[in-house]
Amino acid sequence: MTSVIRRRAPLRAALNPAWFALLPMALAAVVVYLGSFLWSLRISLTGSRSLPLHDYVGLAQYQRLFANDRWLHSLQNLAIYSPLYLAGCLALGFLLALLVDRQLRGGGALRAIFLYPYALSFIATGLIWQWLLNPELGIQQAVRAWGFPAFRFDWLVDQDHAIYAIVLATIWQGAGLVMAILLAGLRGIDPDILRAARVDGVPGWRVQTSIVIPMLGYAFATAALLLLTAAVKLYDAVVAMTQGGPGTASEVPAKFIMDHLFGRANLALASAGATVMAITVVALLAPLLYARGRAARVRA
Amino acid sequence: MSVTSLKSMDEIRLGQLFAWPSRLTLEAWRAAWRSACTGVACEGIRGGFWNSIAIVLPSTLIAIALGALNGYALAFWRARGASLLFGLLMLGAFIPVQVLMFPLVRLLGPLHLVGSLAGIVLVHVIFSMPIMTLIFRNHFAALPRELFLAARLDGGGFLRIFLQLMLPLAVPMLVVAAIMQATGVWNDYILGLVFAGREHLPMTVQLNNLVNTTTGAKLYNVDMAATLLTSLVPLAIYLLSGRWFVRGIAAGAMKG
Amino acid sequence: MAAVSIRDLRVHLGGQPVIDGLDLEVASGEFLVLLGPSGCGKSTLLHALAGLIDVAGGSVAFDGVDQTWASPRARNIGMVFQSYALYPTMTVAGNLSFGLRARGTARAEIAARVQRAASLLQLEPLLARKPAQLSGGQRQRVAIGRALVRDAGVYLLDEPLSNLDANLRAALRRELKLLHQRLGATMIYVTHDQIEALTLATRIAVLHQGRVQQLGTPGDVYARPANRFVAGFMGAPPMNFLEGRLAVSGGTPRFVAAGFELELRDYEFRAAAPVDGEPVVLGVRPEQLRIGAPGSWTSQVTLIEPMGNHQVVWFDCAGSGWSALSDSDAGPRVGARIALAVSSSPVSLFRADNGTRR
Numbered sequence: 001m002t003s004v005i006r007r008r009a010p011l012r013a014a015l016n017p018a019w020f021a022l023l024p025m026a027l028a029a030v031v032v033y034l035g036s037f038l039w040s041l042r043i044s045l046t047g048s049r050s051l052p053l054h055d056y057v058g059l060a061q062y063q064r065l066f067a068n069d070r071w072l073h074s075l076q077n078l079a080i081y082s083p084l085y086l087a088g089c090l091a092l093g094f095l096l097a098l099l100v101d102r103q104l105r106g107g108g109a110l111r112a113i114f115l116y117p118y119a120l121s122f123i124a125t126g127l128i129w130q131w132l133l134n135p136e137l138g139i140q141q142a143v144r145a146w147g148f149p150a151f152r153f154d155w156l157v158d159q160d161h162a163i164y165a166i167v168l169a170t171i172w173q174g175a176g177l178v179m180a181i182l183l184a185g186l187r188g189i190d191p192d193i194l195r196a197a198r199v200d201g202v203p204g205w206r207v208q209t210s211i212v213i214p215m216l217g218y219a220f221a222t223a224a225l226l227l228l229t230a231a232v233k234l235y236d237a238v239v240a241m242t243q244g245g246p247g248t249a250s251e252v253p254a255k256f257i258m259d260h261l262f263g264r265a266n267l268a269l270a271s272a273g274a275t276v277m278a279i280t281v282v283a284l285l286a287p288l289l290y291a292r293g294r295a296a297r298v299r300a
Numbered sequence: 301m302s303v304t305s306l307k308s309m310d311e312i313r314l315g316q317l318f319a320w321p322s323r324l325t326l327e328a329w330r331a332a333w334r335s336a337c338t339g340v341a342c343e344g345i346r347g348g349f350w351n352s353i354a355i356v357l358p359s360t361l362i363a364i365a366l367g368a369l370n371g372y373a374l375a376f377w378r379a380r381g382a383s384l385l386f387g388l389l390m391l392g393a394f395i396p397v398q399v400l401m402f403p404l405v406r407l408l409g410p411l412h413l414v415g416s417l418a419g420i421v422l423v424h425v426i427f428s429m430p431i432m433t434l435i436f437r438n439h440f441a442a443l444p445r446e447l448f449l450a451a452r453l454d455g456g457g458f459l460r461i462f463l464q465l466m467l468p469l470a471v472p473m474l475v476v477a478a479i480m481q482a483t484g485v486w487n488d489y490i491l492g493l494v495f496a497g498r499e500h501l502p503m504t505v506q507l508n509n510l511v512n513t514t515t516g517a518k519l520y521n522v523d524m525a526a527t528l529l530t531s532l533v534p535l536a537i538y539l540l541s542g543r544w545f546v547r548g549i550a551a552g553a554m555k556g
Numbered sequence: 557m558a559a560v561s562i563r564d565l566r567v568h569l570g571g572q573p574v575i576d577g578l579d580l581e582v583a584s585g586e587f588l589v590l591l592g593p594s595g596c597g598k599s600t601l602l603h604a605l606a607g608l609i610d611v612a613g614g615s616v617a618f619d620g621v622d623q624t625w626a627s628p629r630a631r632n633i634g635m636v637f638q639s640y641a642l643y644p645t646m647t648v649a650g651n652l653s654f655g656l657r658a659r660g661t662a663r664a665e666i667a668a669r670v671q672r673a674a675s676l677l678q679l680e681p682l683l684a685r686k687p688a689q690l691s692g693g694q695r696q697r698v699a700i701g702r703a704l705v706r707d708a709g710v711y712l713l714d715e716p717l718s719n720l721d722a723n724l725r726a727a728l729r730r731e732l733k734l735l736h737q738r739l740g741a742t743m744i745y746v747t748h749d750q751i752e753a754l755t756l757a758t759r760i761a762v763l764h765q766g767r768v769q770q771l772g773t774p775g776d777v778y779a780r781p782a783n784r785f786v787a788g789f790m791g792a793p794p795m796n797f798l799e800g801r802l803a804v805s806g807g808t809p810r811f812v813a814a815g816f817e818l819e820l821r822d823y824e825f826r827a828a829a830p831v832d833g834e835p836v837v838l839g840v841r842p843e844q845l846r847i848g849a850p851g852s853w854t855s856q857v858t859l860i861e862p863m864g865n866h867q868v869v870w871f872d873c874a875g876s877g878w879s880a881l882s883d884s885d886a887g888p889r890v891g892a893r894i895a896l897a898v899s900s901s902p903v904s905l906f907r908a909d910n911g912t913r914r
Contacts, residue, residue: 016377016378016379016380017377017457017458017459018373018374018377018378018379018382018458019379021369021370021372021373021377021458022370022373022374022379022382022385024366024370024429025366025370025385025386025389025429025433026385028389028392028426028429029385029386029388029389029392030385030388031407032392032400032404032407032426033388033389033391033392033395033400034388034392035403035407036399036400036403036404036407037395037399037400037403039403039406040399040400040402040403043402043403052406108543111546112538115538115545115546116535116538119483119487119534119535119537119538119545120487120531120534121486121487121488121489121504121530121531121534122487122489123487123489123504123507123508123530124487124504124507124527124530124531127507127508127511127523127527128527130511131520131523131524137520180546183546184546190639190641192637192638192639192640192641193641193642193643193644195603195606195608195628195635195637195641196635196637196641196643196702197643197654197655198607198608198627198628198629199606199608199628199629199633199634199635199655200629200654200655200658200702200706201628201629201655201658201659202654202655202658203658206658210643210646210654210658211643211645214645215643215644215645217645229393229394232396233396233397233398235398235489235490236489236490236504239489239508239512240489240508240511240512243512254396254398257398257399257401258398258401258490261398261401261402262494267402270402271402274396274398274399274401274402275399277396277398277399278395278396278399281394281395281396282391282394282395285394
């Protein structure tokens with residue numbers, strides 16, 4: 001019989017070194033993300049103005065918030081903006097991806113051109129479009145000068161259309177991102193599947209609608225996820241293009257929160273808005289994440 | 301727009317944005333760089349350029365280092381509770397920064413980190429941590445686990461395996477992450493506006509101040525020159541990195 | 557069922573000639589296997605037959621009708637891909653019927669054909685599943701089924717079994733052979749696996765560097781390889797080779813190498829008569845060697861590879877590593893000296909300069 005000497009696990013083994021490495025991440029996750037959210041939630045239940053107070057006022061701030069015209073208007077704008085931005089970016093991005101994917105030789109150059117706007121900041125994007133859409137300076141003036149004096153393209157200074165101008169500018173910026181994601185998805189499609197469809201005698205458009213687009217489900221969901229996140233965060237582009245105007249015509253929730261935090265010193269109201277936003281985001285993203293997970297399983 | 305920035309103001313008043321200039325002048329570029337008014341001061345946006353550089357460099361380096369370390373620890377060292385933390389971090393990535401803005405100001409204020417270079421760098425590192433951690437975790441998780449186990453059997457410790465084995469294997473991802481992070485930080489507006497303080501305002505903020513807060517007649521040629529100057533760095537990164545940039549987007553997006 | 561006629565076919569990929577002047581006639585109902593190592597152009601040839609890539613020259617005809625420039629849709633072919641290439645977002649039933657639906661076939665007809673293919677391949681319980689929910693073998697059967705519902709004139713199969721594990725591969729191989737017997741369809745089958753080629757084919761075309769090296773029945777290709785490439789590619793363990801010369805004196809030609817001699821009593825020389833001193837390479841299959849018989853020469857065993865029902869005995873023959881087969885229990889041991897003889901069936905001789913059969 002051989003005797004086995006039992007060794008005790010050394011103390012060191014109990015302390016996983018990864019814990020030390022992950023300490024900054026833990027701090028960021030717990031203190032910054034979770035802590036800040038809870039702090040915002042708490043402030044939103046007080047009557048704080050420029051300094052945080054501890055007087056509990058219940059849901060009064062939320063009642064004030066949803067009675068606030070500017071907030072309601074910014075929500076309405078976001079409701080107009082998000083679906084248009086999403087649909088526009090996805091449709092344009094898909095077309096660009098098909099174009100780049102088809103055109104093998106010039107594909108690289110085209111891809112570079114289409115993607116470049118995405119490398120630009122929202123501020124630069126906003127400013128560029130502010131000029132392009134400036135009635136005395138940009139597209140309207142140019143088309144008129146070419147001999148169409150009745151041409152009108154003045155969304156930026158039009159109460160009813162300012163938000164669409166922002167949609168236009170941000171689609172220009174974001175479509176390249178969608179294209180890049182969809183291109184990666186397209187490259188991931190087994191070319192034999194497309195060959196099989198050709199042998200099966202399936203017409204080209206039918207291959208796109210019945211095979212390619214369903215197979216890009218994961219890529220589409222990914223793009224939609226990123227775009228939706230960007231849509232809710234929309235702030236820089238509005239500041240650069242319209243500053244929320246004309247009037248409050250292109251006000252958005254993120255700007256409402258920033259203005260009430262720093263400009264108008266109404267902490268509690270801004271925090272209520274922030275909390276509503278955070279909860280909305282999670283509520284919107286949950287089904288999207290679920291759909292994306294499903295698409296990932298089909299892909300695997 | 302490049303063309304307009306080369307025009308004189310007299311010509312622009314004629315209102316032909318797309319017309320070719322009759323006389324090229326670099327006056328607008330000079331003004332944008334040196335003497336245009338960004339709010340109170342009239343020193344052009346060159347200060348912002350150097351501020352942005354000073355913010356981008358440390359933010360990129362620290363964020364990548366932390367992201368790689370986090371990704372490595374998450375992918376190979378199965379620390380209890382780590383995946384829960386990671387899930388929390390990823391959820392945080394989707395919450396608009398505006399929601400976290402004021403609590404963070406209150407948190408960093410007493411530490412004298414608001415309005416300082418260290419503060420704005422720290423904030424950038426925090427807000428980029430989810431995506432940086434995600435791409436490195438995915439990169440390392442795609443490596444065969446046997447590689448890590450072999451290194452463990454050879455007696456490698458936490459840091460040695462990270463520095464000598466995993467980091468060299470992650471060089472492509474480091475490049476991709478650097479491109480993403482540098483572009484992202486350079487293009488940031490809102491964090492710089494709130495956390496950088498008057499001394500360290502990044503270029504984007506100065507640009508917006510230049511264009512949107514000046515009173516009196518608008519100097520479109522100067523404005524456009526300033527916009528182009530601000531876009532020069534992402535353009536350079538974009539042109540130099542080429543398909544790495546695309547890879548970065550795919551890596552950041554597709555595997556998440 | 558269609559006959560396939562390929563004349564002087566040339567295919568270029570990226571400017572490089574991959575198939576260079578290839579001629580091949582496939583009779584109706586034949587099971588032709590295109591056998592060759594990876595990169596020999598066999599998959600490219602299949603894609604050219606399907607119309608998936610443009611040819612640089614030559615012609616392809618099905619049943620005498622030229623199809624060289626016809627679209628894949630017009631050729632009436634069924635194709636099975638190595639990666640299966642199932643439509644991942646559709647069910648098995650959807651995969652089987654998609655091509656027919658896209659062509660506007662009548663509903664009742666589609667249902668009948670899907671039903672027939674499904675029962676032939678035992679796919680009925682799987683019809684509602686998605687490809688991701690199937691095992692490798694099931695996916696492969698769906699891929700075959702998708703080709704079958706087409707009722708095509710020619711079926712093209714591109715390494716259909718190479719992604720499966722060994723047991724499943726053997727089982728599906730038998731299924732394919734039964735299927736061919738039952739349908740009597742023309743099948744052109746690409747593989748790099750010589751066992752698949754030998755077991756399935758009515759004829760094998762061995763492909764190398766874009767050319768047909770040999771075309772013949774499996775028995776012919778195995779027993780009388782046309783050149784050293786075919787001889788070395790077919791058979792496991794591989795054919796034994798030895799360089800030497802022909803000696804023609806006193807009627808019977810002999811093969812002579814240093815310390816080795818073999819009478820070539822019944823050898824059928826091709827073309828010219830043997831010349832004394834002509835340099836050649838001898839090729840002997842391991843199973844043509846007998847161990848322990850009243851031998852013509854002896855050697856020492858260097859290695860034994862047990863294979864279960866037999867074992868492979870490795871030894872040295874005039875400087876070359878040779879192998880022979882023996883029974884598992886009665887075989888020699890490593891280090892033993894063994895007596896060896898070449899048994900009856902004909903050996904192979906190849907010209908030393910260009911490797912063609914002598």
